[in-house]
Amino acid sequence: MSVEIKTTSVEPIRNTYSAIARRFGDKPATRYQEASFDLAATTNFHYRPLWDPKRTLNDPTRTALRMEDWYAVTDPRQFFYGAYVGNRAKMQEAAESSFAFCDKRNLLTRLPEETQKQLLRLLVPFRHVALGANMNNSKIAGDSTATTVSQMHMFAATDHLGMGQYLSRIALLLDGSTGTALDESKTYWMDDELWQPLRKLVEGILVVDDWFEITLVQNVLLDGLMYPLVYDRMDAWFGEQGAEDISMLTEFQRDWYKESLRWTNAMIKTVVAESGRNREQVQSWVKNWEPMVYEALKPIAQATTGLDALDELRAELSVRLKKAGLESTGVQA
Amino acid sequence: MASKNKKLNLKDKYQYLTRDMAWEPTYEKHEDIYPDESFEGIKILNWDQWEDPFRLTMDTYWKYQAEKEKKLYAIFDAFAQNNGQQNITDARYVNALKLFLSGISPVEYAAYQGYARVGRQFSGAGARVACQMQAIDELRHAQTQQHAMSHYNKHFNGLHDASYQHDRVWFLSVPKSFFDDARSAGPFEFLTAISFSFEYVLTNLLFVPFMSGAAYNGDMATVTFGFSAQSDEARHMTLGLEVIKFILEQHEDNVPIIQKWVDKWFWRGFRLLSLVGMMMDYMLPNKVMSWAEAWEMYYEQSGGALFKDLERYGIRPPKYQDVANAAKNHSSHQTWATFYQYSQATNFHTWMPQEDEMAWLSEKYPETFDKYYRDRFEHWDKEQKKGNRFYNNTLPQLCQVCQIPNIMTEKDDPTVFSHRQVKHEGERYHFCSDGCCDIFKNEPEKYIQAWLPVHQIYQGNCGGADVATVVEKYYHIVPGVDNMEYLGSPDHQRWLDIKGLKPLSTSRQKKTAA
Numbered sequence: 001m002s003v004e005i006k007t008t009s010v011e012p013i014r015n016t017y018s019a020i021a022r023r024f025g026d027k028p029a030t031r032y033q034e035a036s037f038d039l040a041a042t043t044n045f046h047y048r049p050l051w052d053p054k055r056t057l058n059d060p061t062r063t064a065l066r067m068e069d070w071y072a073v074t075d076p077r078q079f080f081y082g083a084y085v086g087n088r089a090k091m092q093e094a095a096e097s098s099f100a101f102c103d104k105r106n107l108l109t110r111l112p113e114e115t116q117k118q119l120l121r122l123l124v125p126f127r128h129v130a131l132g133a134n135m136n137n138s139k140i141a142g143d144s145t146a147t148t149v150s151q152m153h154m155f156a157a158t159d160h161l162g163m164g165q166y167l168s169r170i171a172l173l174l175d176g177s178t179g180t181a182l183d184e185s186k187t188y189w190m191d192d193e194l195w196q197p198l199r200k201l202v203e204g205i206l207v208v209d210d211w212f213e214i215t216l217v218q219n220v221l222l223d224g225l226m227y228p229l230v231y232d233r234m235d236a237w238f239g240e241q242g243a244e245d246i247s248m249l250t251e252f253q254r255d256w257y258k259e260s261l262r263w264t265n266a267m268i269k270t271v272v273a274e275s276g277r278n279r280e281q282v283q284s285w286v287k288n289w290e291p292m293v294y295e296a297l298k299p300i301a302q303a304t305t306g307l308d309a310l311d312e313l314r315a316e317l318s319v320r321l322k323k324a325g326l327e328s329t330g331v332q333a
Numbered sequence: 334m335a336s337k338n339k340k341l342n343l344k345d346k347y348q349y350l351t352r353d354m355a356w357e358p359t360y361e362k363h364e365d366i367y368p369d370e371s372f373e374g375i376k377i378l379n380w381d382q383w384e385d386p387f388r389l390t391m392d393t394y395w396k397y398q399a400e401k402e403k404k405l406y407a408i409f410d411a412f413a414q415n416n417g418q419q420n421i422t423d424a425r426y427v428n429a430l431k432l433f434l435s436g437i438s439p440v441e442y443a444a445y446q447g448y449a450r451v452g453r454q455f456s457g458a459g460a461r462v463a464c465q466m467q468a469i470d471e472l473r474h475a476q477t478q479q480h481a482m483s484h485y486n487k488h489f490n491g492l493h494d495a496s497y498q499h500d501r502v503w504f505l506s507v508p509k510s511f512f513d514d515a516r517s518a519g520p521f522e523f524l525t526a527i528s529f530s531f532e533y534v535l536t537n538l539l540f541v542p543f544m545s546g547a548a549y550n551g552d553m554a555t556v557t558f559g560f561s562a563q564s565d566e567a568r569h570m571t572l573g574l575e576v577i578k579f580i581l582e583q584h585e586d587n588v589p590i591i592q593k594w595v596d597k598w599f600w601r602g603f604r605l606l607s608l609v610g611m612m613m614d615y616m617l618p619n620k621v622m623s624w625a626e627a628w629e630m631y632y633e634q635s636g637g638a639l640f641k642d643l644e645r646y647g648i649r650p651p652k653y654q655d656v657a658n659a660a661k662n663h664s665s666h667q668t669w670a671t672f673y674q675y676s677q678a679t680n681f682h683t684w685m686p687q688e689d690e691m692a693w694l695s696e697k698y699p700e701t702f703d704k705y706y707r708d709r710f711e712h713w714d715k716e717q718k719k720g721n722r723f724y725n726n727t728l729p730q731l732c733q734v735c736q737i738p739n740i741m742t743e744k745d746d747p748t749v750f751s752h753r754q755v756k757h758e759g760e761r762y763h764f765c766s767d768g769c770c771d772i773f774k775n776e777p778e779k780y781i782q783a784w785l786p787v788h789q790i791y792q793g794n795c796g797g798a799d800v801a802t803v804v805e806k807y808y809h810i811v812p813g814v815d816n817m818e819y820l821g822s823p824d825h826q827r828w829l830d831i832k833g834l835k836p837l838s839t840s841r842q843k844k845t846a847a
Binding site: 010012013014015016017018019031034035036038039040041042043044045046047048049050051057058080081082085086088089091092093095096127128130131134135136138139141142143147150151154155157158159161162164165166168169172175176177178179180182186189190199200203204206207 | 341359461
């Protein structure tokens with residue numbers, strides 16, 4: 001026996017919005033589709049921006065790259081706002097219980113003084129890099145024209161803010177929530193020679209105007225070397241120093257990075273495959289920035305994992321870029 | 334690492350988790366990293382004095398927002414599964430949703446883009462973070478509105494191509510030019526326009542009437558969105574007030590600049606709200622309150638108290654608020670009369686009020702409705718019953734600034750159209766009011782660029798020379814299906830079917846997808 005509830009059924013007169021139907025046909029659409037395609041204004045703008053009078057609002061020429069249709073770049077995760085916050089809420093739940101656990105058992109404050117100092121000098125300052133990433137992605141969200149592209153960067157902006165906050169909370173666990181450890185950590189970022197090449201690089205990205213150049217340098221090249229260096233190789237190194245508990249507090253970043261590869265790879269692949277012109281432009285950016293990113297991370301690798309680890313990661317990045325039809329120069333591994 | 338210091342309080346802790354991640358650059362120049370911060374002339378002496386209007390770290394944000402989204406989408410699913418569109422008061426109500434989806438949702442998206450940009454432009458990290466949170470909230474609203482109305486789009490006409498129409502349809506240039514104006518301004522003006530004037534001063538007259546309208550008319554999907562967005566809106570309002578106080582407290586030179594913006598954005602907002610007034614008085618089958626009552630409560634009383642509070646900074650109430658206050662008894666009628674006449678070029682239906690609705694209008698507008706508007710409406714109603722439904726086939730002259738047709742009347746004489754003109758570099762420009770004329774005179778080089786739909790049609794930039802072609806081909810509006818008179822329209826027919834006034838099977842609609 002099955003239970004059958006009688007309902008009235010009404011035939012719909014159409015299955016989705018016209019813009020979605022033009023792209024995918026008049027059939028039931030996904031929530032990702034209705035939330036992500038053709039929402040942004042494309043034409044008949046009224047006034048030129050005072051902050052960029054040579055271009056219009058939503059001007060596709062805010063990058064040197066050209067796409068027949070920027071909506072060709074889509075998100076393999078199918079994140080629209082609701083799907084995004086739902087996913088991150090689960091991730092933060094796990095992070096929260098790890099922080100609570102560490103706090104309750106005093107796992108960090110029980111570490112030797114020297115190890116604590118290493119965390120403040122070698123790990124926590126990445127919170128400043130996260131803020132740079134936050135700013136860059138917010139700019140891209142404002143400058144890029146297709147919602148499918150723009151929203152991925154908005155999500156990345158808030159992700160980086162969140163990850164910077166998790167790093168900050170490691171210092172707050174160390175200093176008993178007084179802020180002194182954060183103050184100390186910031187002096188390394190500002191003055192310690194170890195950090196200056198990276199700080200110079202981060203400031204350098206903040207003056208780039210082309211939004212695709214920024215996403216390439218920030219989300220592909222810098223994150224592509226830095227995240228595996230810090231949260232994989234350096235994480236193991238911290239373990240060797242007796243600070244294996246720190247892994248619990250950076251699990252979010254590891255999960256996040258693995259996931260971010262999906263959309264960054266898809267984006268680069270689509271954009272490069274569009275035209276020879278795009279490929280050349282992206283290639284020239286890679287050629288210019290990849291060695292700078294490598295150099296910026298070098299002192300940190302040397303002080304922790306050793307340079308071999310960074311060279312291996314550099315080779316991995318090179319393989320990754322190759323899949324998108326790009327070459328990175330200066331591979332030493 | 335034992336510490337001598339005290340535990341941080343909530344405020345300081347939040348600062349450590351946001352603005353303390355920022356630093357003063359030394360490898361690049363401050364003004365190269367923040368090139369847009371100074372050209373408007375606003376002086377910020379110390380960003381440290383920025384008071385965070387709310388203290389939400391990202392983990393808390395994700396958690397709260399995900400809970401809200403989960404509840405909201407459960408309702409959307411239930412609404413669709415149970416064909417909740419059949420439970421609304423009357424199908425005429427759906428026309429308010431058409432206005433919302435084509436007029437408001439696209440500007441939610443524009444707000445998202447604008448906040449993402451100012452979320453990068455300021456050198457004060459506290460302000461940047463607050464703006465970014467509003468950016469992602471606005472993205473939320475634009476997207477959840479698509480989902481809230483998705484089911485209506487499957488069962489009613491006129492909702493099918495809202496964002497596309499927002500870029501093109503004549504009256505939608507009113508909200509579009511409003512947001513284009515704000516987004517093309519500098520970051521401080523953007524915040525004064527959207528965070529302060531739009532979110533803080535006018536939200537109760539824009540967002541809230543639509544949501545209350547949904548509540549009063551059995552629209553469970555939209556009203557649930559409204560409730561779900563309420564705490565977001567509360568945050569946006571807090572940001573709006575902090576923005577204005579912060580700028581005013583930073584330097585006395587900021588006061589006249591802010592005053593000019595307050596005047597401008599109050600007036601632009603007031604004109605934009607003409608569309609909401611018409612919706613409240615004419616498009617809701619079950620009415621919440623009259624536009625005049627809403628204006629009295631939310632502008633004259635609440636706005637009055639706000640500007641009293643701002644007096645100590647040297648800010649006076651917006652110029653021409655007396656004109657706006659007087660217009661509350663006229664603007665909704667004048668606007669509806671216009672949309673009624675030009676319904677062949679809109680993306681929604683219009684109709685004449687039924688007898689009980691006329692009585693309601695007389696009661697709510699004792700000084701004006703019977704005296705100035707009832708006769709005209711009764712005449713049109715009579716003509717329609719004789720088969721002569723009135724459509725105006727000329728194209729109206731638009732105001733160069735607010736882009737509303739020049740249909741509004743003088744403050745002291747509702748029988749005289751309000752019309753101003755100015756000559757600028759040999760060209761004559763037309764305005765609906767002194768308010769809009771002043772805005773033009775302050776920045777003529779901006780407003781001469783306006784994309785005025787009527788001019789564009791005449792110049793042949795809209796796909797054809799006659800209105801019918803423009804509407805069908807350029808606007809993607811299906812004549813007589815998406816628009817024109819409600820009575821006898823496919824939406825009306827379908828509603829009668831739904832309500833069982835005719836068996837569904839005998840008159841099932843043909844597909845009318847555009």
